[in-house]
Amino acid sequence: MITRRAGRPAVPWSALAPATAGILLLAGCGAQVEEAPGQADAVTVQRCGEEVEYTTPQRAVVYEGGSADKLFSLGLTDHVHGYVMPPANPPVSESPWAAEYEEVEFLGDDLLNRELVVDAGADLVVAGWNSGFSDQRGITPEILDGLGIQSFMHTESCYNYPGHPERVTPFEGLYTDLERLGQIFGVEDRAEEVVAGLKERVEAVREQAPEGDPVPVFLYDSGTDQPFTAGSQVPPNDIIRFAGGENVFSGLDERWTQVSWESVVDASPEVIIILDYGDQPAEEKIEFLKSSPITAELPAVVDDAFFVLDYNEGISSPRNVDGLEKFADYLRERREEG
Template sequence: MNGTTRRPAALRTALASLAASALLAGCGAEVEPSGSDVRKVTVNRCGEPVEYTLPQRTVVYEGGSADKMFALGLTDHVHGYVMPPANPPVTESPWAAEYAKVEFLSDDLLNRELLVQAKADFVVAGWNSGLSDKRGTSPEILDGLGIQSFMHAESCFNYPNHPERHAPFDGLYTDLERLGEIFGVQDRAATMVTDLKRRVEAVKAQAPETQTPVFLYDSGTDQPFTAGKQVPPNDIITFAGGRNIFADLDARWTQVGWEAVVQARPEVIIILDYQDQPAEEKIKFLKTSPTTKSLPAVVNNRFFVLDYNEGISSPRNIDGLEKFAAYLRDLNS
C-alpha cells in the first residue's frame, strides 16, 4: 500500500478556536479556552475523561477501527493500518479506495514498537484487541509515550480500570460520536448515527414474531467460541428476530461447551468468516462431527455466513444485520 505525505496541521486562529468551541459545547465536550493555539477536547475513554488534541498520524487496528475512521471521512488523519490474518482482504472493503491512500503497517498483532516506529499520535483499537498490557499497548503505557488512544466502547466491558457498559450497537454509536468530537466532525457523526439507527428500526419493524434459536460459531473444535450478549452479533441476532442461544452469558467472545449447544438445538448457525479460518471449513466440521451433525441447523443446512468485519464493532454491523434479517424472513415466509 502506498502512503501519502501530509502537511503539518495549520495552527488554529483564535476565530477558528471560538467556532470549534461553540460547536463542541453543543455536544457536551469540554474545549480549551479560545486563546489556546491548539484545539483540545475532553472525551470519555471507557469512563475516564481524557483530553485529546487533534490527531494527524492515526494507526488503526483491524477493519472495525479503520471502518469507523473512513466512514467519518477521516482518511487524511490516518497514517496506516495493522490487519491481522483473520480480517478479509482490504480490497473487499467498501472503503478499499481509502485503504489504498494509507500505509499497510503489519499483519501481526499491534505492539508498542510498531506504534513508535510509525510515529503514531493516536491509535484506535479495542481493549484486549490491539490495546493490552501484555504487548505494551495499554492506554497508560501509550499515554506515557505521548500516543493518544481510543478504545471501542463495546470493548470497555473488559477494561479493568474504568469500566463502561454499552449494548453493542449503542457502543458503535458512541464510538462514532466520540470520534466526531475528537476530530471536530460532530455533525457528520450525528448524521451517520441517525442513519444507522433508522436502518436498525426498519429491520426491527419487519422482524418475524417467532424467535428462531441461533448459534454463532466463531471458532474452536474441542470447545467452541461464540458470542455472549456483549458483542455485536447478539444485537444482530436479536434485532433480526432471532434468539441468541447464549444471550444469557454476560460476556463478549467466550468459550462454551458443545453440550450446551446440543441442548439448545439451534435452528440456524451463523458462521463468522475468518480469512485464515474460512466458513467452508467450519461448516464441514459441523457436518462431520458426531456431536454436531444432528443439530437441526446442520440437518437442514441452515448456515448463514457473517463477514468478520460485520461481526466486530463497525458501521458494517448494520450491513450484517440487514442481510441476516432478510435470511430469517425468508425462513419464516
C-alpha cells in the same frame, strides 16, 4: 436450504437503500476538520469511563477493520496514517472503504505493538481492549499516555477493561464511538449524520422482523474441542435479536467466550451463524459441524441452515448494520419458505 455468504453485496449503486448509499457516499468525501491555527484546541472525551483530553490527531494508526472503518465512515481518511491488519482479517479490497484503504499506509499484518506505533509517529491509536491493546504485549492506553501518544478504545470492548468499566449494548457502543470520534476530530455534525443513518436502517430492520417466537441462533466462531462463540456483549448478539432471532448464549454476560458442545446441543439452534475470517474458511467450519457426531443432528445442521457473517460485520464497525440487514433478510426468507 438457504446458505449465503455475508460479504459485500454485489449490487449496483442504484439498488442500494438510500440510507446505505448515503453513508457510503459520505465515506468517499473527506470531512472538514476544523482546527485552530497552530495547535488544535483540546476536547475532553470519555475513554472507557475515563475523562481524557484530546487534540486533533493527524497521524492515526488503526488496528483491524472496525477501527479503520469508523474513521473512514466519518470522512477522516486524511487523518489516518496507516493500519495494522492481522492476516485473519478479510482482504481490505472487500471493504466498502477499499478506496480509503488505498490512500493510507499498510503498517503490518501482526498484532499491534508499541514499537510499530512509535516508529509510525502515531499521534492516536484506535483499537479495542484485548483486540489490539493488551497488558501482556505491553501496549495499553496507560503506556501510550506515558509516551505522549493518544489512544481511543472501542466502547464495546470497555466492558471488561480493568479499572474503567463502561457498559453499553453493542450497537450503542458503535454509535457512541462514532459520536466520540466526531468530538475528537471536530466533525460532530458528520458523526451525527452517520449515526442517524445507521439508526434509521436498524429501526427499519426491527420493524420488519418476523412475528412469533424468536429463532434460536448459535454463532460459531471457531474451536473443535470447545466452541468459541458470542456472548451478550458483542455485536452479533444485537444482530441476532434485531433480526428476529435469539442468541442461544445471550444469557452469558461475556464478549467472545468458550462454551461446551453439550450446551450447544441442549440449546438446539435452528440457525447457525458462521463467523468468516481468513485463517479458517467458513466452508471448513460448516463441514466440521456436519461431520462431527456431536453436532450432525442439530436442527440447523440437518436443515443446512447456515448463514456466513463476514468478520468485519461481526466486530464493532459501521458494517454491523450491513450484517444485520443481510441476516434479517435471511431469517425472513426462511420464515416465508417454512
